[in-house]
Amino acid sequence: MSTQPIKFYQTDTFTVGNRLLAPHERSVQADPRRANALNCGHRACQGCGEALGARYAIDAAMRASGGRLIAANATGCLEVFSTPYPETSWQIPWIHSLFGNVAAVATGIAAALKVKGQGDVRVVAQGGDGGTTDIGFGCLSGMFERNDDVLYICYDNEAYMNTGVQRSSATPPAARTATTAVHGPEPGNVFGQGKNLPWIAMAHGIPYVATATVADLRDLEAKVQRAMAFRGARYVHILVPCPLGWGTAPDETIRIARLAKETGLFPVYEAEYGEITRTLKLRKPLPVEDYLRPQKRFAHLFMPEPRREVITRIQRLANRNIRRFGLYEERPWDAGALDALRSGSDA
Amino acid sequence: MLRQMEGSRAVAEAVALCRPEAICAYPISPQTHIVEALGELVKAGSLSPCEFINVESEFAAMSVAIGASAAGARAYTATASQGLLYMVEAVYNAAGLGLPIVMTVANRAIGAPINIWNDHSDAMSQRDCGWIMLFAETNQEALDLHIQAFRLGEELSLPVMVCMDGFILTHAYERLDMPTQAQVDAFLPAYEPRQVLDPSEPVSIGAMVGPEAFAEVRYLAHAKQLQALERIPALAAEFKRAFGRDSGGLVHPYRIADAGTVVVALGSVLGTIKDTVDELRADGHRIGVLGITSFRPFPLAEVRGYLERAQRVVVIEKSLAVGIGGIVSTNVRVALSGVHLHGYTVIAGLGGRAITRKSLAKLMLDAERDALDPVTFLDLDWDAVNRALQRERETRRSGPLAEALLRDIGMVGGRIA
Amino acid sequence: MSMHKPFAITLDVGSSLANHTGSWRTSRPVYVDRLPPCNAACPAGEDIQGWLYHAESGDYEAAWRVLVRDNPMPAVMGRVCYHSCEPACNRGQLDQAVSIHAVERFLGDEARSHGWRFRRDAPRSGKRVLVVGAGPSGLAAAYHLALFGHEVEIHEAGPMAGGMLRFGIPKYRLPRDVLDAEIARILDLGIALRLDTKVHRILDSMRAGRFDAAFLAVGAHLAKRTYIPAGTAAKVLDAVSVLRSMEGAEPPLLGRRVVVYGGGNTALDVARTAKRLGAEEAIIVYRRTRARMPAHEFEVEEALQEGILIKWLATIREAGDGAITVERMVLDQHGFPQPTGELDTIAADSLVLALGQEVDLSLLEAVPGLAVEDGVVRVDTGMMTGHAGIFAGGDMVPAERNVTVAIGHGKKAARHIDAWLRGTTYQPREKHQRADFARLNPWYYADAPQTVQPALDILRRQSTFDEVQGGLDESNAMFEARRCLSCGNCFECDNCYGVCPDNAVVKLGPGLRFRFDYDYCKGCGLCAAECPCGAIEMVPEAI
Incomplete structure (x- = not known):
């Protein structure tokens, strides 16, 4: 399930599976006996990135734990669409308590397992960006600080989708939400300081922190697997586009996530004990416009005419990520691609 | 041991x-x-x-x-x-x-x-x-x-x-x-x-x-x-x-069988109340006590059973439902639905205010004479309260009530100023 | 542990299966197979994507068996085919086209070294078919007809089988042991080959041999000539004869300075052959520019590397003794060469004319119904001539003249002959929609340059007739095969199975592909969008 060392030229490492790979080299999602931890019949919207990300991550954790896994879930879309009485889509032991306490609930589960000598059973906490970066932040930080044996997975769709697309502290600048209307000199969300949860997690010095997107399954699975190899607090932050909240077609979910990564707006990397150990390089750097334009939440940046100064500010954010995380290594066939992006944004 | x-x-x-x-x-x-x-x-x-x-x-x-x-x-x-x-x-x-x-x-x-x-x-x-x-x-x-x-x-x-x-x-x-x-x-x-x-047996909770x-x-x-x-x-x-000992249960009745006046309370104050009742009983006052151990679930039948033959019930409680009065007393009254007796709510001991035997004795005697207000605040400093109310009436924005009261009482006046 | 679970708050696993979210769908995904551009471009109708699929997993015999369903001569075709599949290859828009011919050749060579044979499973039909000409078209037709269960006899006018493969293509492009082996494997199917048996009158031959049908593929072996004033001592030859004589005991004597006239592949073949025979100079004279040369670019490139000189924009006015006179040309606005009157002289010991070939149609005289037009035989869409039961293909019918077309004609004619013999009509399968590049999701394919076949050391190949193009070794061949994008045809990458947020794709196991579970599929379209090869189509639901 890890990323392959050998280049696989028909499809490289990007497809979910491949008949040409040895079974142990295939992804969890390629396995016909995968856990399908989040089963059919759930009520997520068409093309839901969170439903996809959750199954990817939890199935990978299931494989890593040999099926000995318990999940705690914050309130949010994932919880609501998966467990409306009388139907649950979860096939693993699962608990939902509150919006802001999932990290603590998971801590409690881990404590119980430890006391009972069930060290083989592993604990995952999962929440959306609201439950993670806002209301659940205190409990999460406490869990990190104590280094409780929990893998926390944040499914980041950059707003409160369950309540009707309101701004969270993970909402990107300029994005339109129900509480960041497109009026005034700074339409959409303000350019704040941001709240970089993976970095905050790293600042706790916990054993493992990683970011991933639903566009790169093998990377995501490798990270969950790596996370499961550690004991203590671990944090995996997965970008999961929301067709409804972002204003994209249901079949664009993966493409949009890919663009978020390829523009540098969502850096994909991993860190151990507070230090970055690996970054996923951009295959070919793309202008942020390619990412922004298909999304209705950014439509005001292009209509009635392009707001160049805003797009440029966003490009600067991407450029900063590319520089800060070393996201790009120039190769002969796309020399100058990065300069082209920089020239438009003098940064 | x-x-x-x-x-x-x-x-x-x-x-x-x-x-x-x-x-x-x-x-x-x-x-x-x-x-x-x-x-x-x-x-x-x-x-x-x-x-x-x-x-x-x-x-x-x-x-x-x-x-x-x-x-x-x-x-x-x-x-x-x-x-x-x-x-x-x-x-x-x-x-x-x-x-x-x-x-x-x-x-x-x-x-x-x-x-x-x-x-x-x-x-x-x-x-x-x-x-x-x-x-x-x-x-x-x-x-x-x-x-x-x-x-x-x-x-x-x-x-x-x-x-x-x-x-x-x-x-x-x-x-x-x-x-x-x-x-x-x-x-x-x-x-x-x-x-x-x-x-091994997964469920969704x-x-x-x-x-x-x-x-x-x-x-x-x-x-x-x-x-x-x-x-x-x-x-x-x-x-x-x-x-080998009595502990817990729903309620603790004390000298209640012949009581015309029953004092109802929760927690440690029951000790002081019982001491006071003992003193008053010695003087011939038929006063009893009902301690409530289980507030939830509230033992309606037991409370009614112990209180329905009394002439009056005095609920002494260490909490205040602002805007109505008592909390425990409200619950007691549900138990006494249809029973005709005098019911008094006494708010006491808020924020650690001592509940003295002396005050309790006076309270119980007043109750026996039915001379209590329906909602009574035990040992309230009426001077301080009235001064604050007066100031409120005079100036709509008279500053923080608590600080003003403390100043009036003279407890921390110097330090706050 | 028996649990009295709390009502409503605690739920049992599997309960969501009661919620059939398929009712949300407004369009449904459907698996399709599309026609890859390589297959569409192959004159022999090869299922290129189909055989690469097996080569990718290293099952070369399976790959070879799929290949030979359409083309019985992979080792030959991998070498001499002009691979029109490759310019069509969608991978060319990503980095470089898959080197299809190299893998084909590798498979052909694997078959030779492992001794893989054809299998003849069909019952004998009792029908007899005469094939005239043992060139690529005739051999292909004989092969397919034999597999259909017919008894086949080939009548070849020449002393050896192979036709233009042997007499038109130099050894350095097609070693003769390769050719001989693939012909032998075809004949092993029980096909009778009669050499030195020229058919003079087709109807006579059919009658004499009690043939039920005939396939004519005599090729175009007559060199076209043009009038060039020549001195008495001037040595003027034609390309067909030069290349044919290479197969004889005595190589042709061309001298130290050879001029070849023409711009096709044959001109290049002759010039390169001359060089190998020891000519110090081999000069091609062509009346137009390089861009307009009909020869294939890679052959021009190889020839230039070998030191062949090409004189562009020139026509030959006169062939003298030891020299020829050429006139410089200019292209007019339509791109046609126009004379300038300026003359040059080139020293030359011989002049070889490579101006094209014509068909010897003498065997068709007195065949009722048969029509000849522009020197070739007219055939219908089923390759049948105007005379029932007589079919024709290859260079003798109107089409582009190359060996791959010829092989394709052989296959196509065999299918129609088979149907005709059984009193039915062959109905070709309806072609799938094209798998255009726009239908692919190229993100999933890695950037990887084409494997370049090892080219023989220049000096060595200038002086010998060793094969110029080397073959791929096994790892290279697999590498190259795996560069195939499998355009329009599921290659079981599991993407649909993975990307469905609703687990509504069922994986059926190796080789069995997938199935949609429409009870749960919400119709989001992610599977179609993320299918690398465009093998899923979204179809609106009927209301």
Whole structure:
């Protein structure tokens, strides 16, 4: 399930599976006996990135734990669409308590397992960006600080989708939400300081922190697997586009996530004990416009005419990520691609 | 074994005898000595296996307890006052999920103004949260109630809150009978959860329930509390057989059989009340006492049974339902529906104000003469109140009420200015 | 542990299966197979994507068996085919086209070294078919007809089988042991080959041999000539004769300085052959520019590397003794060469004319119904001539003249002959929609340059007739095969199975592909969008 060392030229490492790979080299999602931890019949919207990300991550954790896994879930879309009485889509032991306490609930589960000598059973906490970066932040930080044996997975769709697309502290600048209307000199969300949860997690010095997107399954699975190899607090932050909240077609979910990564707006990397150990390089750097334009939440940046100064500010954010995380290594066939992006944004 | 010890220490040791497997602690006065003692017991290895988790808030404390309980561990926490309010969302959640967590509430007032002393405002704010709420009259009862609480909660799959008066009990040293481990083990079987997070038998706990079933879920929670009305006296009786003393139960009547006037109260103030009643009885006043141990479930039938033959009922309570008056008295009145008698609500002891025998005696005598206001504030400084009210009438913006009052009373006037 | 679970709050696993979210769908995904551009471009109708699929997994015999369903001579075709599949390859828009011919050649060579044989499973039909000409078209037709169960006899006018493969293509492009082996394998099917048996009158031959049908593929072996004033001592030859004589005991004597006239592949073949025979100078004279040369670019490139000189924009006016006179040309606005009157002289010991070939149609005289037009035989869409039961293909019918077209004609004619013999009509399968590049999701394919076949050392190949193009070794061949994008055809990458947020794709196991579970598929379209090869189509639901 890890990323392959050998280049696989028909499809490289990007497809979910491949008949040409040895079974142990295939992804969890390629396995016909995968856990399908989040089963059919759930009520997520068409093309839901969170439903996809959750199954990817939890199935990978299931494989890593040999099926000995318990999940705690914050309130949010994932919880609501998966467990409306009388139907649950979860096939693993699962608990939902509150919006802001999932990290603590998971801590409690881990404590119980430890006391009972069930060290083989592993604990995952999962929440959306609201439950993670806002209301659940205190409990999460406490869990990190104590280094409780929990893998926390944040499914980041950059707003409160369950309540009707309101701004969270993970909402990107300029994005339109129900509480960041497109009026005034700074339409959409303000350019704040941001709240970089993976970095905050790293600042706790916990054993493992990683970011991933639903566009790169093998990377995501490798990270969950790596996370499961550690004991203590671990944090995996997965970008999961929301067709409804972002204003994209249901079949664009993966493409949009890919663009978020390829523009540098969502850096994909991993860190151990507070230090970055690996970054996923951009295959070919793309202008942020390619990412922004298909999304209705950014439509005001292009209509009635392009707001160049805003797009440029966003490009600067991407450029900063590319520089800060070393996201790009120039190769002969796309020399100058990065300069082209920089020239438009003098940064 | 009889020992001279602090109430908090006693409760901690009693809890430890119950073999809790997860203890969540966030410090708040006057609960601190309890969790400190438990932390020490765990750290020293005398309470094992047990995870003692220093959490970052009361909200986390209750949440960790929820997780631990759902995963099959016997979970305990303790809090007070603001801490209880900070965990409220999780308090309701634990009850809704039916997780038999036991929590000590070292009762304390709620700010603002911030106040660390005892009253029942904190617990009373949670009277409808779905927890079983037991009020200890003495430290011996506090100790004993914790042992019963685990048994009761786990039988019914409901969380239990054991309330003990902050400082008055928690910090008081007295001679207490500490049971042996063997006694507690015989009384309290290992926790067998009704639902548990188990990979070999997975379930989803905490579903979203819509209008089609929500009322039924709520009714079932109510029905469980009604079952507790039967289990609480039964357990108290069993406890008496095992441990040789009366502790717990739904209510504690005292000299009530012939009483024309019955004083109703919860918690440690019952001791002072009983002393006062003894004095007045010596003078020929037919006054009795009804202590309520189980505030939730509220023992309507028992309360009615003990009160319906009295001429008057005086409910002395350490909490105030602002805008209406009493909380306990409101509940008592439900029990007395259709019964014609005089009912008085006495708000006393707020924020740690001492409730003296002298004041109580005067109160009871006034009550006997039916000379009490329906809602009486015991030992209220009317001068200070009236000055503040006067100022309010004169100036619409007269500044913070609490500070003005303190200045009027002259307690901290110099320092505040 | 028996649990009395709390009502409504606690739920049992599997309960969501009761919620059939398929009712949300407004369009449904459907698996399709599309026609890859390589297959569409192959004159022999090879299922290139189909055989690469097996080569990718290293099952070369399976790959070879799929290949030979359409083309019985992979080792030959991998070498000499002008691979029109490759310019069509969608991978060319990503980095470089898959080197299809190299893998084909590798498979052909594998078959030779492992001794894989054809299997003849069909019952004998009792029908006899005469094939005239043992060139690529005739051999292909004979092969397919034999597999259909017919008894086949080939009448070849020449002394050896192979036709233009042997007499038109130099050894350095097609070693003769390769050719001989593939012909032998075809004949092993029980096909009778009669050499030195020229058919003079087709109807006579059919009658004499009691043939039920005939396939004519005599090729175009007559060199076209043009009038060039020549001195008495001037040595003027034609390309067909030069290349044919290479197969004889005595190589042709061309001298130290050879001029070849023409711009096709044959001109290049002759010039390169001359060089190998020891000519110090081999000069091609062509009346137009390089861009307009009909020869294939890679052959021009190889020839230039070998030191062949090409004189562009020139026509030959006169062939003298030891020298020829050429006139410089200019292209007019339509791109046609126009004379300038400026003359040059080139020293030359011989002049070889490579101006194209014509068909010897003498065997068709007195065949009723048969029509000849522009020197070739007219055939219908089923390759049948105007005379029932007589079919024709290859260079003798109107089409582009190359060996791949010829092989394709052989296959196509065999299918129609088979149907005709059984009193039915052959109905070709309906072609799938094209798998255009726009239908692919190229993100999933890695950037990887084409494996370049090792080219023989220049000096060595200038002086010998060793094969110029080397073959791929096994790892290279697999590498190259795996560069195939499998355009329009599921290659079981599991993407649909993975990306469905609703687990509504069922994986059926190796080789069995997938199935949609429409009970749960919400119709989001992610599977179609993320299918690398465009093998899923979204179809609107009927209301």
